[in-house]
Amino acid sequence: MATETLNSERIHHYLRPKKAFPNVWCAGCGNGIVMGALIRAIDHLELDKNKVVVVSGIGCSSRMPVYLDFNTLHTTHGRALAFATGVKVAKPELTVIVITGDGDALAIGGNHFIHACRRNIDITTILIDNKIYGMTGGQFAPTTPGGKMATTAPYGNYEKQFDPVRLAIGSGASYVARGTVYHVHPLERMIIGGIKKKGFALIDTISNCHTYYGRFNKEGDAVAMINDMKKQAVSAKAAATMSEEKLKGRFITGVIHETDETEFCDEYQALVDRISGKEGR
Amino acid sequence: MNSVKSKARLLQGNEACMYGALYAGVEFFGGYPITPSTEIAEGMARELPKRGGKFIQMEDEIGSIAAIIGASNAGCKSMTATSGPGFSLMQENIGYAYMTETPCVIVNVQRGGPSTGLPTKISQSDTMQARWGTHGDYTSITIAPSTVEGCFRETVRAFNLAERFRTPVIVLLDEVLGHMREMMVIPEEGEIEVIKRHKPDVPSEWYRHFEITPSLVSPMASFGQGYRFNVSGLTHDQDGFPTAVPKEIKDKLNKLRRKIERYADEITRIRTEKMDDAHIAVFSYGTVARTAFQAVKMARERRIKVGAIQPLTIWPFPDDQLRDMFKNVRKVIVAELNMGQLVHEIRRVAPRHTEVLPLQRYDGNVMTPMEILDKIREAVK
Numbered sequence: 001m002a003t004e005t006l007n008s009e010r011i012h013h014y015l016r017p018k019k020a021f022p023n024v025w026c027a028g029c030g031n032g033i034v035m036g037a038l039i040r041a042i043d044h045l046e047l048d049k050n051k052v053v054v055v056s057g058i059g060c061s062s063r064m065p066v067y068l069d070f071n072t073l074h075t076t077h078g079r080a081l082a083f084a085t086g087v088k089v090a091k092p093e094l095t096v097i098v099i100t101g102d103g104d105a106l107a108i109g110g111n112h113f114i115h116a117c118r119r120n121i122d123i124t125t126i127l128i129d130n131k132i133y134g135m136t137g138g139q140f141a142p143t144t145p146g147g148k149m150a151t152t153a154p155y156g157n158y159e160k161q162f163d164p165v166r167l168a169i170g171s172g173a174s175y176v177a178r179g180t181v182y183h184v185h186p187l188e189r190m191i192i193g194g195i196k197k198k199g200f201a202l203i204d205t206i207s208n209c210h211t212y213y214g215r216f217n218k219e220g221d222a223v224a225m226i227n228d229m230k231k232q233a234v235s236a237k238a239a240a241t242m243s244e245e246k247l248k249g250r251f252i253t254g255v256i257h258e259t260d261e262t263e264f265c266d267e268y269q270a271l272v273d274r275i276s277g278k279e280g281r
Numbered sequence: 282m283n284s285v286k287s288k289a290r291l292l293q294g295n296e297a298c299m300y301g302a303l304y305a306g307v308e309f310f311g312g313y314p315i316t317p318s319t320e321i322a323e324g325m326a327r328e329l330p331k332r333g334g335k336f337i338q339m340e341d342e343i344g345s346i347a348a349i350i351g352a353s354n355a356g357c358k359s360m361t362a363t364s365g366p367g368f369s370l371m372q373e374n375i376g377y378a379y380m381t382e383t384p385c386v387i388v389n390v391q392r393g394g395p396s397t398g399l400p401t402k403i404s405q406s407d408t409m410q411a412r413w414g415t416h417g418d419y420t421s422i423t424i425a426p427s428t429v430e431g432c433f434r435e436t437v438r439a440f441n442l443a444e445r446f447r448t449p450v451i452v453l454l455d456e457v458l459g460h461m462r463e464m465m466v467i468p469e470e471g472e473i474e475v476i477k478r479h480k481p482d483v484p485s486e487w488y489r490h491f492e493i494t495p496s497l498v499s500p501m502a503s504f505g506q507g508y509r510f511n512v513s514g515l516t517h518d519q520d521g522f523p524t525a526v527p528k529e530i531k532d533k534l535n536k537l538r539r540k541i542e543r544y545a546d547e548i549t550r551i552r553t554e555k556m557d558d559a560h561i562a563v564f565s566y567g568t569v570a571r572t573a574f575q576a577v578k579m580a581r582e583r584r585i586k587v588g589a590i591q592p593l594t595i596w597p598f599p600d601d602q603l604r605d606m607f608k609n610v611r612k613v614i615v616a617e618l619n620m621g622q623l624v625h626e627i628r629r630v631a632p633r634h635t636e637v638l639p640l641q642r643y644d645g646n647v648m649t650p651m652e653i654l655d656k657i658r659e660a661v662k
Contacts, residue, residue, distance in 0.1 A: 016511075016522075020522055050505060053504050053505075070509060071508075071510070072511045072512065073351065073354060073504075074511065074512065074513035074514065075377065076514055079344070079374065082340075082345075082347035083347045085344070085347075085351065086311060086348030086359075087355045090308070090352035090357045091355040091356070091504065094355070112347075115339075115344070268330075272333060
């Protein structure tokens with residue numbers, strides 16, 4: 001399953017070049033890489049643009065839907081999944097994709113995140129995980145590692161971190177993967193897998209904020225940060241044979257969890273069929 | 282006669298509100314349990330699946346209002362119901378619904394506050410929150426019935442106004458009205474007008490989701506229909522894309538206000554009793570209006586020239602109609618179950634010759650007719 005490189009005409013088919021550009025992202029930001037991967041995944045699946053809804057919250061990553069030529073809903077901070085739940089339940093035939101960030105999904109939106117996982121509602125969530133609040137200027141997030149610097153952690157972050165992958169698995173999501181903006185082809189495949197999966201899919205996507213996180217923590221420019229992802233990423237298969245010590249400072253990528261659980265809208269429809277059958281008797 | 286009688290039902294205000302929503306064609310309900318509104322969610326959970334509608338119990342009230350806005354953009358008539366604490370949690374997204382011109386109905390069955398307050402006791406202390414609850418400039422439509430049948434009819438009207446003007450509409454009930462039972466006949470289909478959302482019929486390349494039309498209300502496409510528009514809480518241009526152009530910002534905010542203010546006469550509904558020759562008026566709304574009408578009747582038996590005014594639409598506030606009614610009124614008693622909210626609006630609109638007399642109760646109990654009658658007697662002196 002390989003996606004094709006799209007020519008600019010094909011890419012423009014999925015964008016709103018006249019109205020929405022230029023974009024707000026810093027040069028070198030991983031958000032654009034994720035947007036490209038999403039477009040190629042949707043193109044590969046040959047989805048009807050009219051039947052795709054992209055929902056987001058607030059933050060740098062959440063600006064993405066504006067640039068995309070689908071049905072797009074840019075909502076309030078943390079609430080993308082709750083809005084998306086309303087869209088999906090109202091019209092289950094639509095493909096619903098949520099673009100969110102680590103602060104948006106895990107801090108202010110944590111409650112909606114775990115409940116969307118629990119319901120196993122058929123929404124594909126791409127969580128762009130850059131370990132900091134970028135849009136507000138570099139405050140620490142629930143994913144910022146211990147000791148790292150941020151404007152609200154001027155002496156180093158002393159809080160514990162969320163692992164969105166373990167959180168999603170524990171909450172009942174049926175497709176959980178982690179990708180990076182370095183490994184862009186696997187990322188496309190994960191997005192394809194997530195959209196195809198009937199149920200809640202999380203693609204935790206490690207990205208770079210060189211403007212704040214990289215600068216505060218002396219991790220270099222965009223290229224240096226993205227190259228680090230190559231060094232730190234370990235496939236789930238390789239990780240199985242590695243000792244805990246060897247895994248320190250690295251993260252597991254790939255499709256980490258996949259099950260076939262019943263999906264929320266299907267369950268609701270089954271209920272409707274059951275009680276309307278009863279009424280007919 | 283018999284057939285009408287057989288259709289008469291003993292209903293709670295909350296149930297009547299729920300049946301009113303079904304009559305209006307509600308297709309999506311998202312809610313979270315909270316006293317004293319829960320019967321509305323319970324009724325929806327029972328009735329909506331039977332009719333192919335969608336019910337979802339969300340994880341909190343923020344999620345509830347978010348879900349109904351999402352569903353409305355997907356083309357469904359949508360609603361939620363809550364009480365004070367939940368209404369507070371919804372405020373940010375109610376603002377999102379104003380900004381994105383998304384029709385939806387929010388029912389607030391009021392209880393005493395602030396904070397957890399009095400979950401099982403009556404209050405009218407969310408009157409101002411219904412108008413000014415979310416941040417920014419906008420205009421609210423808020424409706425406050427006072428009878429069980431009113432809960433039904435005014436909920437239908439709330440849906441009609443929401444769809445007609447592409448805006449959230451707030452229905453204020455209260456604990457007593459929500460739980461009180463009265464006999465009512467559910468109207469036949471077609472007896473009350475039900476307004477459908479105005480959808481675009483132009484080719485998709487011509488469609489502008491937030492177009493400033495001559496009527497100020499733009500047709501609304503839904504997700505999946507083929508128009509692929511952008512919806513954002515950021516201040517946007519007529520296509521829905523974020524803008525920082527001063528003229529576009531001003532045009533957007535003007536539209537939000539003017540599309541309601543221009544049609545205020547159509548939105549306003551006022552009930553009056555014995556106002557023709559009245560020198561004293563009792564102004565009240567919601568459950569207190571029941572008491573006020575009774576007190577006016579008692580005062581008339583004592584030959585006091587007093588009348589009652591009850592706005593069923595409390596926002597936008599009926600300035601012009603009230604100024605007209607106050608022409609021969611020397612004193613107006615403003616009876617509310619709060620520490621004074623609409624009394625400030627009455628002070629604003631009352632002419633110089635009309636003295637404003639507040640009558641307030643905020644101990645979790647209803648106002649009695651005797652309390653109002655005593656105030657009327659005081660006013661006569």
